[in-house]
Amino acid sequence: MAQFMDVHHGMTGITPDQLAEAHDADLSLEKEEDVHFQHAWADPASGEVYCLSEAPSAEAVQRVHERAGHRADEIHEVPLSI
């Protein structure tokens, strides 16, 4: 398993409820892809959303996000963390 940071652009004005709903949708689907979404951070002003996950691949992360209705714009494996 590796760790990934994915980024969604254009989520300007996202509310706490919308972030929670999107994260819950990911959590409800993640087991089928052996992914775990650990944390998400959102900036409603710029519309950037960052999701940290553990997953077997970037493609598995994207499959969960796609099925949840919010495809990621970038997915980066982050093998280094501190």
Added chain:
Amino acid sequence: MAQFMDVHHGMTGITPDQLAEAHDADLSLEKEEDVHFQHAWADPASGEVYCLSEAPSAEAVQRVHERAGHRADEIHEVPLSI
């Protein structure tokens, strides 16, 4: 205090030692700006580095990074997290 995610581009090939050294440089300077760098993640393949911090402002985050020798390319306040 607010939470911020900042992003550095172009750090292709960054090593674990280089990430640790950069993070330590931030930690050694952060108190002067009332900033705390909580975590950093790096993708040596794409050169993306993400830093999560608590700080009074994006400008304070940037001042620490600048003095440490690695100006951030983007700094986003992330008032929403889950």
